[in-house]
Amino acid sequence: MPEKIFRIYNSMTRSTEVVEPAQPGRLRFYACGPTVYSYAHIGNFRSFLTADLVLRTAQAIGWETAYVTNITDVGHLTEDDAADAEGEDRMAKALRSKEGERFANIWDLARYYANTLLSDWQALNLREPDARPRATEHVARQIRDVARLLEKGHAYETAQGVYFSVASFPDYGKLSGNVLATGLDEGVRDVVQDPEKRDPRDFALWKKDPDHLMVWHSPWGWGFPGWHIECSTMAQAYLGESFDLHTGGEDNKFPHHECEIAQAESLSGKPFARYWLHTRFLQVEGEKMAKSAGNFFTVRDLVGPESEGGRGIHPLALRLALISGQYRKPLNFTFDQLLACARHIQRFEEAADLAAQGVARNDPGEDALGEPLARLYEQALAAMLDDLNTPEAIAAAIEGAKRVLRDGRTMGGATARSAQNWLEKINGLLGIVAQETPRTAAKTAGSAAAEEAFAREVEDLLRQRAEARAQRDFQRADAIRDQLAGMQVEIMDAPEGTRWRRQISNPVS
Numbered sequence: 001m002p003e004k005i006f007r008i009y010n011s012m013t014r015s016t017e018v019v020e021p022a023q024p025g026r027l028r029f030y031a032c033g034p035t036v037y038s039y040a041h042i043g044n045f046r047s048f049l050t051a052d053l054v055l056r057t058a059q060a061i062g063w064e065t066a067y068v069t070n071i072t073d074v075g076h077l078t079e080d081d082a083a084d085a086e087g088e089d090r091m092a093k094a095l096r097s098k099e100g101e102r103f104a105n106i107w108d109l110a111r112y113y114a115n116t117l118l119s120d121w122q123a124l125n126l127r128e129p130d131a132r133p134r135a136t137e138h139v140a141r142q143i144r145d146v147a148r149l150l151e152k153g154h155a156y157e158t159a160q161g162v163y164f165s166v167a168s169f170p171d172y173g174k175l176s177g178n179v180l181a182t183g184l185d186e187g188v189r190d191v192v193q194d195p196e197k198r199d200p201r202d203f204a205l206w207k208k209d210p211d212h213l214m215v216w217h218s219p220w221g222w223g224f225p226g227w228h229i230e231c232s233t234m235a236q237a238y239l240g241e242s243f244d245l246h247t248g249g250e251d252n253k254f255p256h257h258e259c260e261i262a263q264a265e266s267l268s269g270k271p272f273a274r275y276w277l278h279t280r281f282l283q284v285e286g287e288k289m290a291k292s293a294g295n296f297f298t299v300r301d302l303v304g305p306e307s308e309g310g311r312g313i314h315p316l317a318l319r320l321a322l323i324s325g326q327y328r329k330p331l332n333f334t335f336d337q338l339l340a341c342a343r344h345i346q347r348f349e350e351a352a353d354l355a356a357q358g359v360a361r362n363d364p365g366e367d368a369l370g371e372p373l374a375r376l377y378e379q380a381l382a383a384m385l386d387d388l389n390t391p392e393a394i395a396a397a398i399e400g401a402k403r404v405l406r407d408g409r410t411m412g413g414a415t416a417r418s419a420q421n422w423l424e425k426i427n428g429l430l431g432i433v434a435q436e437t438p439r440t441a442a443k444t445a446g447s448a449a450a451e452e453a454f455a456r457e458v459e460d461l462l463r464q465r466a467e468a469r470a471q472r473d474f475q476r477a478d479a480i481r482d483q484l485a486g487m488q489v490e491i492m493d494a495p496e497g498t499r500w501r502r503q504i505s506n507p508v509s
């Protein structure tokens with residue numbers, strides 16, 4: 001197999017470049033994760049899915065990967081994107097809100113939304129990272145980094161906190177092009193800033209606030225870390241001072257990523273990440289997604305069961321819709337398109353069923369699909385290697401499913417085997433054919449074999465439940481549903497059949 005070339009658009013150099021990991025064949029990368037003050041919305045997931053596609057594409061060409069994505073559970077302030085170190089901690093604000101009433105304290109709230117994030121992650125078939133550090137579990141290291149920045153003269157202390165001195169880092173602005181304070185200035189106009197701040201561009205590394213709901217002891221008294229230092233510290237803790245790629249949403253580019261670079265490079269004197277990849281925003285039905293516009297959707301609004309206020313949409317249909325546009329272009333998410341995606345997912349499932357039935361038949365026949373399907377896989381892979389061109393990759397996948405369905409029930413064993421292998425490879429690349437066994441669940445259960453046994457038991461119960469329902473024995477059907485709930489299995493009834501997934505334990509409900 002000739003060496004594959006993986007190209008992405010590097011926001012740092014503003015050009016499309018060949019990805020060359022520092023260690024050939026081993027991609028080390030960090031993706032900015034969510035702030036867990038609420039359920040993740042579909043715009044958040046568009047950016048997480050880009051990282052997932054980078055991971056899958058790298059693995060598809062045989063690279064090893066070291067993939068880290070964080071959970072922000074303290075210190076991300078409401079005004080952080082516009083006015084540094086101003087506003088309220090999003091976590092504390094969520095606790096005071098109507099939805100926050102059911103939590104006993106802020107730690108319960110953080111744990112709950114982090115758990116729902118993990119279950120959405122699993123539902124949308126994202127592969128598990130090698131590490132998922134939480135900011136609150138790495139505060140000692142963040143304090144150490146802030147202390148080192150002070151020692152090196154890159155930071156200073158005021159009565160209210162510790163700030164990074166932007167003037168001490170001449171490269172500030174190299175990612176976003178934002179060298180003046182304009183981006184921040186406009187936001188700060190209405191907010192009272194720390195009067196001791198030396199430069200409006202300076203940003204908080206540490207906030208002194210003994211009354212905050214989440215506090216740690218530091219050399220500067222009780223308080224909590226700034227959002228930017230959390231990410232650069234965790235990235236360097238898990239991936240080293242320098243690594244290959246850093247990803248996030250386009251709204252992370254400035255100030256968040258600019259500040260991460262300033263901190264990390266001031267500490268190490270080395271380039272932080274060599275490639276930067278940013279996912280453009282998502283619109284819903286042609287408009288900016290906003291709660292006030294009534295077009296704001298969390299993942300569970302769409303894929304959750306109808307009994308819980310969701311729409312019962314197949315999670316893979318949502319995944320397909322969210323990756324249907326290339327990450328570098330704004331994506332207009334529409335319900336028409338989501339329905340079209342649901343039909344595609346149904347076809348992938350039908351193709352997988354037909355292939356499985358064909359393989360079970362004892363007539364090998366000639367392999368009618370091996371060659372055309374191999375060509376379509378190569379097309380899909382080539383598209384993904386070309387700056388994650390998902391529309392072309394998905395088109396090749398859909399074309400392949402069409403071929404499999406066309407041969408349908410007449411497929412001999414050899415053809416069916418090719419179809420099955422192809423579906424598995426396409427799923428590995430795009431994650432749109434079938435839910436992959438989540439690694440987290442396998443770990444809890446101890447082994448893949450235990451996981452399979454568990455799945456068989458669930459499938460068996462689902463079959464019994466379907467029989468009971470067909471016989472209109474609803475009492476028995478409900479009892480089976482309760483039994484499944486007791487096994488932490490969530491079931492989703494949809495017109496195309498019943499699906500299930502493991503629930504991640506929910507500490508508050």
Ligand SMILES: [Zn+2]
Nearest residue numbers: 032033231256
């Ligand atoms: Zn981040």
